[in-house]
Amino acid sequence: xxxxxxxxxxxxxxxxxxxxxxxxxxxxxxxxxxxxxxxxxxxxxxxxxxxxxxxxxxxxxxxxxxxxxxxxxxxxxxxxxxxxxxxxxxxxxxxxxxxxxxxxxxxxxxxxxxxxxxxxxxxxxxxxxxxxxxxxxxxxxxxxxxxxxxxxxxxxxxxxxxxxxxxxxxxxxxxxxxxxxxxxxxxxxxxxxxxxxxxxxxxxxxxxxxxxxxxxxxxxxxxxxxxxxxxxxxxxxxxxxxxxxxxxxxxxxxxxxxxxxxxxxxxxxxxxxxxxxxxxxxxxxxxxxxxxxxxxxxxxxxxxxxxxxxxxxxxxxxxxxxxxxxxxxxxxxxxxxxxxxxxxxxxxxxxxxxxxxxxxxxxxxxxxxxxxxxxxxxxxxxxxxxx
Amino acid sequence: xxxxxxxxxxxxxxxxxxxxxxxxxxxxxxxxxxxxxxxxxxxxxxxxxxxxxxxxxxxxxxxxxxxxxxxxxxxxxxxxxxxxxxxxxxxxxxxxxxxxxxxxxxxxxxxxxxxxxxxxxxxxxxxxxxxxxxxxxxxxxxxxxxxxxxxxxxxxxxxxxxxxxxxxxxxxxxxxxxxxxxxxxxxxxxxxxxxxxxxxxxxxxxxxxxxxxxxxxxxxxxxxxxxxxxxxxxxxxxxxxxxxxxxxxxxxxxxxxxxxxxxxxxxxxxxxxxxx
Ligand SMILES: Cc1ncc(C[n+]2csc(CCOP(=O)(O)OP(=O)(O)O)c2C)c(N)n1
Numbered sequence: 001x002x003x004x005x006x007x008x009x010x011x012x013x014x015x016x017x018x019x020x021x022x023x024x025x026x027x028x029x030x031x032x033x034x035x036x037x038x039x040x041x042x043x044x045x046x047x048x049x050x051x052x053x054x055x056x057x058x059x060x061x062x063x064x065x066x067x068x069x070x071x072x073x074x075x076x077x078x079x080x081x082x083x084x085x086x087x088x089x090x091x092x093x094x095x096x097x098x099x100x101x102x103x104x105x106x107x108x109x110x111x112x113x114x115x116x117x118x119x120x121x122x123x124x125x126x127x128x129x130x131x132x133x134x135x136x137x138x139x140x141x142x143x144x145x146x147x148x149x150x151x152x153x154x155x156x157x158x159x160x161x162x163x164x165x166x167x168x169x170x171x172x173x174x175x176x177x178x179x180x181x182x183x184x185x186x187x188x189x190x191x192x193x194x195x196x197x198x199x200x201x202x203x204x205x206x207x208x209x210x211x212x213x214x215x216x217x218x219x220x221x222x223x224x225x226x227x228x229x230x231x232x233x234x235x236x237x238x239x240x241x242x243x244x245x246x247x248x249x250x251x252x253x254x255x256x257x258x259x260x261x262x263x264x265x266x267x268x269x270x271x272x273x274x275x276x277x278x279x280x281x282x283x284x285x286x287x288x289x290x291x292x293x294x295x296x297x298x299x300x301x302x303x304x305x306x307x308x309x310x311x312x313x314x315x316x317x318x319x320x321x322x323x324x325x326x327x328x329x330x331x332x333x334x335x336x337x338x339x340x341x342x343x344x345x346x347x348x349x350x351x352x353x354x355x356x357x358x359x360x361x362x363x364x365x366x367x368x369x370x371x372x373x374x375x376x377x378x379x380x381x382x383x384x385x386x387x
Numbered sequence: 388x389x390x391x392x393x394x395x396x397x398x399x400x401x402x403x404x405x406x407x408x409x410x411x412x413x414x415x416x417x418x419x420x421x422x423x424x425x426x427x428x429x430x431x432x433x434x435x436x437x438x439x440x441x442x443x444x445x446x447x448x449x450x451x452x453x454x455x456x457x458x459x460x461x462x463x464x465x466x467x468x469x470x471x472x473x474x475x476x477x478x479x480x481x482x483x484x485x486x487x488x489x490x491x492x493x494x495x496x497x498x499x500x501x502x503x504x505x506x507x508x509x510x511x512x513x514x515x516x517x518x519x520x521x522x523x524x525x526x527x528x529x530x531x532x533x534x535x536x537x538x539x540x541x542x543x544x545x546x547x548x549x550x551x552x553x554x555x556x557x558x559x560x561x562x563x564x565x566x567x568x569x570x571x572x573x574x575x576x577x578x579x580x581x582x583x584x585x586x587x588x589x590x591x592x593x594x595x596x597x598x599x600x601x602x603x604x605x606x607x608x609x610x611x612x613x614x615x616x617x618x619x620x621x622x623x624x625x626x627x628x629x630x631x632x633x634x635x636x637x638x639x640x641x642x643x644x645x646x647x648x649x650x651x652x653x654x655x656x657x658x659x660x661x662x663x
Contacts, residue, residue, distance in 0.1 A: 025471075026467065026470065026471050028466075028467060047649070047652045047653040047655075047656035047657070048656040048657055048659075048660040049657075049660075050653060050657065052470045052649060054466065054470060054645070056463065056466075056496075057492050057493065057496040058492060060459075060460060060463065060492075061460070061466070061493050061496070062463075064456065064457065064460040064463035064464045064466075064467065064493075065463050065464065065467035066467060067464060067467065068454070068456075068464035068466065068467025068468040069467035069471035070471075071454060072434065072467065072468040072472040072475065073471065073472060074471035074472070076467070076471070091460065094456065094457055226452040226468070226472060227432065227434075227472065227475060228431075230430060230431060230450060230451055230452050230453075231453075232398075232446065232447055232453045232454075232455065233454045233455065234447065234454075234455035235439075235455065235456065235457060236455070243398075243401055244447060244455070
């Protein structure tokens with residue numbers, strides 16, 4: 001038995017190395033801080049495992065190329081930051097519409113526009129959900145440590161394959177650039193979802209790539225690689241064969257399918273961690289790098305006798321309503337901390353039907369949120385509930 | 388090639404096409420099929436990628452692995468397909484607006500990389516799908532819905548652009564010159580590297596109507612009367628070539644391309660990896 005390897009790795013590097021474990025064999029990208037290192041590692045590592053790297057002329061092309069490669073049968077990823085993520089939005093919608101498994105990594109920087117290229121932010125939470133036009137299916141994951149980056153990028157690829165959807169993998173400048181040590185999980189630890197081959201499709205004479213409710217495969221038809229079965233793919237509303245149709249009835253059915261294929265699998269898709277919630281009277285909600293400060297804040301507050309817990313969503317989209325509602329029903333105060341002007345906390349307040357008192361710690365000036373800011377918010381909350 | 392032979396390569400249940408009577412897109416589509424048939428390619432081994440536009444609807448009618456993608460991005464999607472699956476023959480079908488305006492950047496960079504694609508540009512000198520606006524290939528002075536006073540811009544010369552950018556097979560023909568079109572597409576498909584075939588085509592509905600050559604056959608006649616073979620053109624003066632469509636094969640060279648060069652990198656990297 002081989003010994004577990006203790007490594008020190010940068011977040012961006014962990015993202016690339018984890019993607020390789022997940023079976024990613026194609027990467028197209030365009031350099032942008034703080035995501036460039038992902039492309040650099042991919043350019044070095046992909047040819048070693050028979051994969052392909054290309055530096056495209058822009059992010060429009062990068063997004064298009066990974067969708068093309070995925071439809072051709074190869075697991076694919078791109079990585080960028082805010083400005084590039086904005087450019088990728090049209091293609092992102094195409095991946096949603098064509099149900100093409102793809103992973104879009106967005107290492108967030110201070111924004112909007114060119115913003116603060118070398119400083120962290122969490123300003124793309126809503127863009128991850130609604131960046132492209134129209135209603136569409138999406139899953140967004142956001143880890144909070146380098147080890148989690150390594151582990152959850154594999155989950156991102158698995159979700160992309162299972163639910164035939166683009167997956168946004170959110171990081172932030174700090175997570176991307178910082179180095180942390182951890183025991184490298186063995187590849188054997190991961191279950192990898194592989195692309196299905198045509199000859200595994202039983203009872204079907206003609207493969208219908210967009211067939212819904214197939215009894216054989218739950219409600220999502222697996223994607224078959226190009227060259228194994230000839231079919232058409234279009235960004236127009238289409239029937240089960242992929243051919244464009246204009247009937248409202250079919251459009252409405254397809255839209256329902258996009259929504260349901262995520263909704264019916266929330267149990268599997270919603271990943272989150274809770275800390276010290278058993279006896280908690282208060283909850284801190286934080287994700288990504290901010291969850292690290294929140295954890296420390298929780299410890300500091302506990303040391304002062306405040307019964308507080310932490311809810312850390314890894315799955316940002318779909319929004320973790322079900323587990324959060326359970327928590328909101330139990331606590332008498334909420335603190336949401338995030339490096340933006342209230343994108344996730346807005347969603348929290350939407351499900352806060354009992355109007356549990358809530359404090360937010362918000363900043364998007366390139367500075368991390370400190371544990372003390374969160375403790376202060378908690379103290380304010382305590383003052384409020386004592387009034 | 389007779390009708391039933393062509394039908395072997397078509398998704399016949401999806402006929403008729405969305406194209407107007409007199410449109411040239413069907414001619415280019417048929418020429419592409421004939422080229423493929425002549426080469427005896429297996430249908431499973433062909434991927435055809437198009438952008439958005441009337442011409443880009445061609446992929447829906449072809450019984451290959453087909454992708455109807457985004458406006459301007461067909462070449463970038465096709466780059467992904469080709470790099471993921473070098474065993475496939477990858478064809479791009481694109482309009483003049485799709486390839487030269489919104490997709491211009493991908494076009495020049497695919498030429499520069501000598502990407503192993505066969506790009507067929509359906510040049511009808513206008514934006515058909517959106518109802519007749521001028522394109523980067525609209526001849527100066529022509530009328531369109533957005534150039535009601537005549538187009539004041541200078542069009543690209545696709546051949547020159549492809550040549551300077553690094554494409555290694557470049558040809559142009561018109562829908563009148565069907566046999567040439569078949570020949571060029573066929574050579575483009577067999578060529579290793581970036582092949583660009585400009586198929587000058589007619590849009591009687593918009594370009595023709597606004598510019599007073601308003602039937603399909605009338606426009607074909609115009610192509611017949613105004614096309615000059617490259618060999619001929621070389622002997623003619625600049626003034627004599629004014630307004631003429633020069634047809635022929637402009638570039639045919641061997642040069643390393645991304646697909647083959649990357650395979651070498653892969654072999655090197657895999658060797659050093661396994662040596663460890
Ligand atoms: C991003 C984007 N911008 C604009 C459009 C609208 N649009 C659709 S087709 C088209 C132009 C088509 O012209 P061309 O590429 O020459 O093809 P044709 O229809 O003439 O065959 C435009 C502007 C679009 N679909 N997407």
